[in-house]
Amino acid sequence: MSWFDLTATDLVPLPVVLPLLAAGLALAFARRPRVQRVVSVVALAGVLAVGVALLVLTDDRTLVVDVGNWAAPVGIDLVADRLSALMVTVSSFVLLCVLLYSLAQGVSEEAEEETSSIPVSIYHPTYLVLAAGVCNAFLAGDLFNLYVGFEILLAASYVLLTLGGTGERIRAGSIYVVVALLSSIVFLIAIALTYAATGTVNLAQLSERLPDVEPGTRLAIQLLLLLAFGIKAAMFPVSAWLPDSYPTAPAPVTAVFAGLLTKVGVYAILRTQTLLFPTDPRIDQGLMWVALLTMLVGILGAVAQDDIKRLLSFTLVSHIGYMLFGIALATQPGTAAAIFYVVHHITVQTALFLVVGLVELRGGSTSLDRLGGLAKLAPGLAILFFVPAMNLAGIPPLSGFLGKVGLVEDGVRTGGFLAYTLVVGSVVTSLLTLYAIVKAWNKAFWQEAPQEIEADARVPRGMVVPTGALVAFGLALTVFAGPLYSYADRAAAALRDGSYVEAVFPGGHDRGVGESNESVPKAGAPTGPAEGVSTGEGTP
Amino acid sequence: MNVLDTTPAAVLVLAIGVLVTTGVYLLLERSLTRVLIGFILLGNGINLLLLVAGGRAGGAPILGTTPLWHMSDPLVQAMILTAIVITLGLTAFVLAMAYRSWQLHGHDEVQDDVEDRRIARLAAKNEPSFEDADAVESGETLDEEAAATRDETDDDIGGTGDRTGGEAR
Numbered sequence: 001m002s003w004f005d006l007t008a009t010d011l012v013p014l015p016v017v018l019p020l021l022a023a024g025l026a027l028a029f030a031r032r033p034r035v036q037r038v039v040s041v042v043a044l045a046g047v048l049a050v051g052v053a054l055l056v057l058t059d060d061r062t063l064v065v066d067v068g069n070w071a072a073p074v075g076i077d078l079v080a081d082r083l084s085a086l087m088v089t090v091s092s093f094v095l096l097c098v099l100l101y102s103l104a105q106g107v108s109e110e111a112e113e114e115t116s117s118i119p120v121s122i123y124h125p126t127y128l129v130l131a132a133g134v135c136n137a138f139l140a141g142d143l144f145n146l147y148v149g150f151e152i153l154l155a156a157s158y159v160l161l162t163l164g165g166t167g168e169r170i171r172a173g174s175i176y177v178v179v180a181l182l183s184s185i186v187f188l189i190a191i192a193l194t195y196a197a198t199g200t201v202n203l204a205q206l207s208e209r210l211p212d213v214e215p216g217t218r219l220a221i222q223l224l225l226l227l228a229f230g231i232k233a234a235m236f237p238v239s240a241w242l243p244d245s246y247p248t249a250p251a252p253v254t255a256v257f258a259g260l261l262t263k264v265g266v267y268a269i270l271r272t273q274t275l276l277f278p279t280d281p282r283i284d285q286g287l288m289w290v291a292l293l294t295m296l297v298g299i300l301g302a303v304a305q306d307d308i309k310r311l312l313s314f315t316l317v318s319h320i321g322y323m324l325f326g327i328a329l330a331t332q333p334g335t336a337a338a339i340f341y342v343v344h345h346i347t348v349q350t351a352l353f354l355v356v357g358l359v360e361l362r363g364g365s366t367s368l369d370r371l372g373g374l375a376k377l378a379p380g381l382a383i384l385f386f387v388p389a390m391n392l393a394g395i396p397p398l399s400g401f402l403g404k405v406g407l408v409e410d411g412v413r414t415g416g417f418l419a420y421t422l423v424v425g426s427v428v429t430s431l432l433t434l435y436a437i438v439k440a441w442n443k444a445f446w447q448e449a450p451q452e453i454e455a456d457a458r459v460p461r462g463m464v465v466p467t468g469a470l471v472a473f474g475l476a477l478t479v480f481a482g483p484l485y486s487y488a489d490r491a492a493a494a495l496r497d498g499s500y501v502e503a504v505f506p507g508g509h510d511r512g513v514g515e516s517n518e519s520v521p522k523a524g525a526p527t528g529p530a531e532g533v534s535t536g537e538g539t540p
Numbered sequence: 541m542n543v544l545d546t547t548p549a550a551v552l553v554l555a556i557g558v559l560v561t562t563g564v565y566l567l568l569e570r571s572l573t574r575v576l577i578g579f580i581l582l583g584n585g586i587n588l589l590l591l592v593a594g595g596r597a598g599g600a601p602i603l604g605t606t607p608l609w610h611m612s613d614p615l616v617q618a619m620i621l622t623a624i625v626i627t628l629g630l631t632a633f634v635l636a637m638a639y640r641s642w643q644l645h646g647h648d649e650v651q652d653d654v655e656d657r658r659i660a661r662l663a664a665k666n667e668p669s670f671e672d673a674d675a676v677e678s679g680e681t682l683d684e685e686a687a688a689t690r691d692e693t694d695d696d697i698g699g700t701g702d703r704t705g706g707e708a709r
Contacts (some may be wrong), residue, residue, distance in 0.1 A: 174650045188586045196593035
């Protein structure tokens with residue numbers, strides 16, 4: 001294959017490959033920070049470009065790549081459908097903004113001051129590995145590959161969270177790492193059970209075989225997957241680790257974790273629930289209760305906080321409830337609203353954490369008892385905080401409001417006691433979010449400063465610009481909510497109409513390969529079981 | 541189609557049971573090193589579970605050396621290998637973290653949540669968890685307080701032009 005006959009499908013692996021290669025390069029140039037910076041920025045900009053291209057291309061058809069040219073059920077495939085492409089695009093934009101922000105802040109330098117002996121040139125490679133892991137999770141067409149994606153991003157997140165190895169970060173990191181390890185173990189158990197029950201881990205093939213599995217076994221697999229992803233997404237009974245660990249990390253790290261990591265969990269729940277277990281009302285009802293509790297417990301936690309970072313971490317947990325609500329509704333409009341909400345929330349939550357980083361830099365603290373009077377000292381900062389804060393609380397006409405309206409509308413349409421309870425719960429949560437956010441707003445920006453704040457502290461322009469870009473992107477989501485919402489609607493439709501399976505096994509469902517052991521002879525000939533798969537162009 | 545015997549060997553099932561129970565027990569400990577050992581045991585238990593999921597053991601899955609119906613499943617072996625590699629990397633990381641914790645604190649115990657400690661401290665002092673600024677008794681009536689508070693519509697405030705402008709209208 002020459003370089004000139006590249007096809008659209010060749011773009012699919014790039015969001016994973018580019019950051020990984022760049023991570024290697026950045027590690028090789030560990031002693032030359034300037035080269036490292038260029039490499040990281042170029043790689044993530046490349047991923048963003050690929051993401052946008054995928055966004056356009058996948059609107060027509062779902063792209064499938066058989067890694068190593070081994071066709072689907074035998075080999076591993078990467079699948080980019082509308083949902084994946086949307087997630088990759090938004091994530092890479094957020095990753096790029098946060099990277100630029102951290103370049104200006106110089107995470108490395110900050111950490112160097114604290115503990116001089118720690119090599120912090122690892123920040124860039126780790127960050128890129130995190131990006132690769134996130135993209136891999138979004139593109140995985142295979143349960144085990146999803147697991148690997150999770151592990152890549154988690155391993156990178158462990159390093160980023162404990163960057164510099166200060167006492168507080170090690171304390172928070174210990175809890176975070178142990179919880180994450182446990183969730184990975186649960187995921188692995190689910191994979192083992194799935195494989196034992198169906199003889200495959202390919203998502204498309206699973207969606208055809210799981211309906212024939214005995215209902216009890218299927219329920220066990222579903223619950224295990226839900227638990228594993230739920231821990232990562234911070235849904236209520238298993239969310240306590242999040243507000244404790246996130247705020248201790250450096251601001252850009254917290255921002256990118258808050259924006260992306262939980263959403264990867266939400267994405268995995270959405271993908272597995274719609275593709276593997278499309279109809280199971282028992283779980284949906286349970287998920288509704290979980291969504292309600294996540295919203296309420298999360299936001300009540302936020303109300304009680306007096307530190308902006310912790311407050312925002314609790315609102316993060318709380319708003320995961322909205323996405324779970326949309327997923328639990330199990331209707332196309334509900335799913336569409338959930339997808340829209342995920343996109344909105346990634347942007348807004350990251351922007352808020354970045355602004356809080358600026359507030360910390362300007363006011364010297366994130367504690368609401370020590371901050372004050374910032375509205376006069378830094379009016380620009382106040383605007384940067386106010387816009388995403390109102391967006392988070394769901395003030396009309398911003399995108400947060402639109403997402404919530406979509407959810408509430410579909411909740412009312414679905415009807416029934418539980419759905420109405422959820423509708424009430426989401427409105428109450430929205431109001432409490434407003435209360436919590438306004439409290440932070442009043443205290444940090446308007447109250448008389450309890451202690452002197454340096455009048456001439458400067459915030460580097462390089463940090464303000466990426467933050468501003470994210471805030472502006474959040475506003476753009478409002479302005480272009482129409483096209484985005486219809487895209488989310490089409491993505492939601494594609495999740496349920498079987499086009500995913502159709503794309504992985506074109507022209508015939510699940511051909512040939514039966515029990516796992518029988519797939520072995522076909523593995524001898526790469527084109528064996530699935531001739532005519534989109535990219536299969538003969539033996540390599 | 542030849543019927544495969546997928547009944548797992550009792551020894552493997554027993555081994556999984558022992559590894560998982562001891563693993564979970566150790567995972568509940570406070571010391572990070574014990575948690576790590578628990579994680580390793582648990583991980584190995586799950587690796588065995590994956591092995592069992594692949595069915596009965598057979599010959600090496602290489603074409604030409606083993607007849608097809610006698611091969612063991614290579615896919616689970618690949619998955620287990622991947623899981624082992626991941627576990628190895630994470631083990632190294634957790635060890636480093638435990639060591640760092642020992643360097644800093646002289647022990648490697650996982651400490652309580654900040655919030656838990658704060659609430660415990662407040663409970664010990666028997667204080668409310670937050671202070672409501674409006675509820676602080678100043679000893680004055682509301683009218684006195686209002687009179688004493690700065691009136692923002694007063695002159696001498698250059699900064700709040702819109703306010704004075706509003707009054708002029």
